[in-house]
Amino acid sequence: MPKIRNAAIHGYGVYIPMFRIKGAELAKVWGKNASDLPVKEKAVAGLDEDTVTMAVEASKYALKRAGVDASSISAVHVGTESKPYAVKPSGTLVAEILGTSRKTTSADLEFACKAGTEAVQFITALVEAGRIDYGLAIGADTAQGRPGDALEYTAASGAAALVIGPAKNDCVAKFDYSVSFVTDTPDFWRRSYERYPVHASRFTGEPAYFHHTISAVNTILSENGYSVNDIDYFVFHQPNVKFPLAVAKVLSIPTSKVVPGLVADMVGNTYAACSMVALAKILDIASPGQRILATSYGSGAGSDSFVLTVCDGILEKRNRAPTYTELLSRRKEIDYSTYLKYRDKIRM
Amino acid sequence: MRCFLCGAAVLKVDEHWDKSLAELMAEAGLRALEDSNLSTVDHVFVSNVYGERLQEQANLGTFLAEELGLKNVVATRVEAGGVSGLAALYSAATVVRSGLSKAAMVVGVEKMSDGTLEESISLMTMEERQEYIGSFGVSQLAEAALLYKEYMRRYKVGAESIAYFSVLSHENSSRCSHAQYQFKLSLESVMNSPMIAEPIHRLEATAPADGAAAIIVVSDDLAEKLDRTNCTLTGLGFSNDLPVAFDREDPLAMEAVSTAGRRALEMAGVSRSEVDFLELHESYSVMSPLMLEALGFTERGQACVKAEKGVFGLSGELPINTFGGLKGRGHPVGASGVYAVAEAFLQLVGEASKNQVAKAERGMVVSMAGLGAYAGAAVLEAVR
Amino acid sequence: MKPLTSRPPFYWRLRPFIYRLEGSRCSVCGHFHPLNRVVCRRCGSRTLERERLNNAGRLVNYTVVHQAQEGFEKTTPYLVGWVEMDDGTNLVGQLTDCDPQDLKVGMTIEMVVRKLRVDGDSNLIVYGVKFRPLVQR
Numbered sequence: 001m002p003k004i005r006n007a008a009i010h011g012y013g014v015y016i017p018m019f020r021i022k023g024a025e026l027a028k029v030w031g032k033n034a035s036d037l038p039v040k041e042k043a044v045a046g047l048d049e050d051t052v053t054m055a056v057e058a059s060k061y062a063l064k065r066a067g068v069d070a071s072s073i074s075a076v077h078v079g080t081e082s083k084p085y086a087v088k089p090s091g092t093l094v095a096e097i098l099g100t101s102r103k104t105t106s107a108d109l110e111f112a113c114k115a116g117t118e119a120v121q122f123i124t125a126l127v128e129a130g131r132i133d134y135g136l137a138i139g140a141d142t143a144q145g146r147p148g149d150a151l152e153y154t155a156a157s158g159a160a161a162l163v164i165g166p167a168k169n170d171c172v173a174k175f176d177y178s179v180s181f182v183t184d185t186p187d188f189w190r191r192s193y194e195r196y197p198v199h200a201s202r203f204t205g206e207p208a209y210f211h212h213t214i215s216a217v218n219t220i221l222s223e224n225g226y227s228v229n230d231i232d233y234f235v236f237h238q239p240n241v242k243f244p245l246a247v248a249k250v251l252s253i254p255t256s257k258v259v260p261g262l263v264a265d266m267v268g269n270t271y272a273a274c275s276m277v278a279l280a281k282i283l284d285i286a287s288p289g290q291r292i293l294a295t296s297y298g299s300g301a302g303s304d305s306f307v308l309t310v311c312d313g314i315l316e317k318r319n320r321a322p323t324y325t326e327l328l329s330r331r332k333e334i335d336y337s338t339y340l341k342y343r344d345k346i347r348m
Numbered sequence: 349m350r351c352f353l354c355g356a357a358v359l360k361v362d363e364h365w366d367k368s369l370a371e372l373m374a375e376a377g378l379r380a381l382e383d384s385n386l387s388t389v390d391h392v393f394v395s396n397v398y399g400e401r402l403q404e405q406a407n408l409g410t411f412l413a414e415e416l417g418l419k420n421v422v423a424t425r426v427e428a429g430g431v432s433g434l435a436a437l438y439s440a441a442t443v444v445r446s447g448l449s450k451a452a453m454v455v456g457v458e459k460m461s462d463g464t465l466e467e468s469i470s471l472m473t474m475e476e477r478q479e480y481i482g483s484f485g486v487s488q489l490a491e492a493a494l495l496y497k498e499y500m501r502r503y504k505v506g507a508e509s510i511a512y513f514s515v516l517s518h519e520n521s522s523r524c525s526h527a528q529y530q531f532k533l534s535l536e537s538v539m540n541s542p543m544i545a546e547p548i549h550r551l552e553a554t555a556p557a558d559g560a561a562a563i564i565v566v567s568d569d570l571a572e573k574l575d576r577t578n579c580t581l582t583g584l585g586f587s588n589d590l591p592v593a594f595d596r597e598d599p600l601a602m603e604a605v606s607t608a609g610r611r612a613l614e615m616a617g618v619s620r621s622e623v624d625f626l627e628l629h630e631s632y633s634v635m636s637p638l639m640l641e642a643l644g645f646t647e648r649g650q651a652c653v654k655a656e657k658g659v660f661g662l663s664g665e666l667p668i669n670t671f672g673g674l675k676g677r678g679h680p681v682g683a684s685g686v687y688a689v690a691e692a693f694l695q696l697v698g699e700a701s702k703n704q705v706a707k708a709e710r711g712m713v714v715s716m717a718g719l720g721a722y723a724g725a726a727v728l729e730a731v732r
Numbered sequence: 733m734k735p736l737t738s739r740p741p742f743y744w745r746l747r748p749f750i751y752r753l754e755g756s757r758c759s760v761c762g763h764f765h766p767l768n769r770v771v772c773r774r775c776g777s778r779t780l781e782r783e784r785l786n787n788a789g790r791l792v793n794y795t796v797v798h799q800a801q802e803g804f805e806k807t808t809p810y811l812v813g814w815v816e817m818d819d820g821t822n823l824v825g826q827l828t829d830c831d832p833q834d835l836k837v838g839m840t841i842e843m844v845v846r847k848l849r850v851d852g853d854s855n856l857i858v859y860g861v862k863f864r865p866l867v868q869r
Contacts, residue, residue: 048846469801490812493795544799594822
């Protein structure tokens with residue numbers, strides 16, 4: 001894929017719902033060993049929250065950071081696997097609530113956990129082609145795990161949004177390069193009309209997550225002539241905490257470049273939002289001139305990988321909206337029965 | 349505005365499972381007609397708020413006429429939220445005074461038992477602005493709770509002092525045979541009842557109810573011919589305000605109530621001190637002090653102090669809600685105003701039985717829609 | 733009978749206010765009205781301009797509602813707040829992301845858009861304004 005010459009992040013925003021359920025609480029219900037859990041706790045959307053409301057919250061923060069008025073936005077693409085409606089776009093709702101331009105291109109994108117970065121691919125392309133000035137790329141999910149399934153420990157709720165526009169000096173970070181790597185790999189799916197996804201257990205690992213993530217990273221590094229040493233931070237999709245650390249080991253990436261971008265231990269796997277939330281966490285701390293390599297993974301399967309260079313605008317803009325850490329500190333612990341109620345798992 | 353009331357009827361406020369909206373209004377209408385010794389009327393006005401929603405019935409005037417076997421009469425329904433009863437009285441008084449009518453019947457009717465409790469909360473909220481109150485998931489009950497809290501804060505009044513108005517209402521409804529609740533309440537039981545919207549306890553609000561009441565309004569000359577003690581309607585006043593309390597400069601001011609009351613008294617040529625009893629629209633306990641203060645019967649923030657001194661009891665200086673008001677007698681919304689007027693009639697003709705206010709010469713009825721969105725007041729006087 | 737509030741066009745018309753707090757401000761007296769107005773309800777002027785309210789304000793008072801109206805049965809108890817927005821406009825709405833013990837009269841609140849209710853018959857989701865304590869920066 002060619003180099004990205006003129007697309008940059010002008011603002012970024014994260015949203016993490018305030019409710020958390022501990023892995024230990026889930027383990028207690030299902031009789032599992034609490035010392036062997038994929039994450040410590042996960043974020044749970046409240047009764048009045050869904051993908052749309054969380055996408056709006058993240059977008060409002062992103063617009064605030066960008067200093068861009070909603071009316072200048074002319075693309076809203078929402079990547080999610082938990083659309084409130086099977087038919088009826090989430091993107092138009094988000095656009096209407098934000099008050100974007102009426103002349104907005106909008107669609108919901110589905111690619112499991114990669115849908116959010118797919119929105120980034122679309123918006124960067126639209127900006128670079130000169131078709132739009134500013135667009136919003138959003139990843140948001142209220143991920144569902146069947147009660148008792150392994151996924152229930154990690155399937156979490158959250159959103160992240162990027163305001164993407166032309167590369168300018170005052171932007172947050174410039175996109176330098178992107179690649180996508182896809183195959184047909186049935187590691188995780190949900191058929192129409194079904195409430196919970198199915199996963200292929202250990203098949204989700206080596207041939208799925210690892211193969212696509214590592215292939216994407218290797219491709220983007222080699223096409224740019226970069227080595228691991230040229231990158232300051234690595235961001236990965238995080239179905240749990242182990243997987244990104246395992247990738248780091250395979251690619252000989254020092255953990256110090258990976259750990260700052262870990263979010264799954266405290267937030268869980270926010271699916272389409274996950275790697276974007278992790279990227280936002282890095283943007284909260286990165287310095288101008290630093291280089292970030294962000295890689296998503298979506299089941300089915302594929303990875304998007306981006307190289308970004310942090311710009312001067314970061315220093316001032318990051319303070320305009322709540323950071324990842326600040327949002328994480330807004331925390332109310334709930335028990336399993338409240339969790340069932342909030343996530344609409346009690347059906348008569 | 350002088351015209352005469354020469355008959356009234358009040359059905360027991362209850363859950364009338366076996367009676368339809370039409371049967372309820374017919375029964376009240378017929379009894380009022382019999383009470384007045386009249387054989388017929390030429391106008392009927394039905395006061396009703398929720399017929400379209402709960403019974404899917406419109407055109408209630410015609411149905412009342414049909415039930416009563418009346419032919420070739422003017423028949424219509426009047427709706428102004430909680431002021432519907434007084435608005436219907438206004439229509440009747442206007443046609444009688446203008447000479448268009450010799451005798452007009454006003455029937456207030458509501459049948460809320462056809463709906464659920466949740467529905468009744470939504471129905472009350474119909475008096476508020478649906479676009480930005482109802483649609484935000486805010487009910488009138490919630491708004492009343494916010495006003496209640498503001499009242500407590502501003503005047504440093506405790507919840508017990510406000511809840512006491514429920515005790516006062518039940519004191520009177522306990523001896524009233526047409527009341528929904530014919531028992532006394534202790535302050536303790538009010539305060540121990542569950543919160544429905546903090547700080548409002550369940551026993552500080554009304555419950556859904558069915559009921560019908562009727563009055564007959566006649567001209568001077570017809571009143572003279574009838575062998576029936578009557579009373580006169582000498583003053584009527586109405587006023588509107590911004591419908592949502594929080595849109596007003598002062599949400600506690602109840603300016604519509606002030607103005608409607610002042611206008612009614614002015615029209616009657618009666619001063620406040622001459623009013624012997626007062627029927628209020630206490631849809632929530634806190635509405636009693638708010639209305640008393642808006643009407644100028646007490647200083648702002650002083651109503652609770654006066655209540656505790658016994659001023660508003662049946663034998664006090666200014667009895668209020670003499671048959672129990674909305675809380676004790678019950679609040680079948682479209683009928684409530686007509687109940688209050690009929691009750692004032694009973695007081696002034698000396699037929700209030702165990703609820704009789706001694707030497708009742710002048711009474712005042714005040715209703716409001718919403719939380720002071722619209723208000724009406726009537727002054728009625730005994731004929732001696 | 734189908735309640736008015738479950739009719740899609742009813743909520744559709746309200747989008748400017750219940751999604752974005754857009755309304756009409758009187759150019760003469762400055763009073764703000766939700767949605768469209770042709771006459772200022774406070775001073776009677778007929779010069780009004782479209783405006784979007786600032787998202788922040790302060791909490792004047794609140795209540796915990798236990799007796800729900802129709803359509804809100806599954807979310808009781810819920811909080812309702814009386815808020816004064818930065819321009820002085822008073823609004824009432826539900827409070828979210830908080831418990832009574834998190835609230836203090838006078839605290840800064842911000843507007844958020846949340847799911848208000850789901851219509852029982854059509855399953856249409858109604859989104860609209862709620863308020864919550866400002867997420868601190």
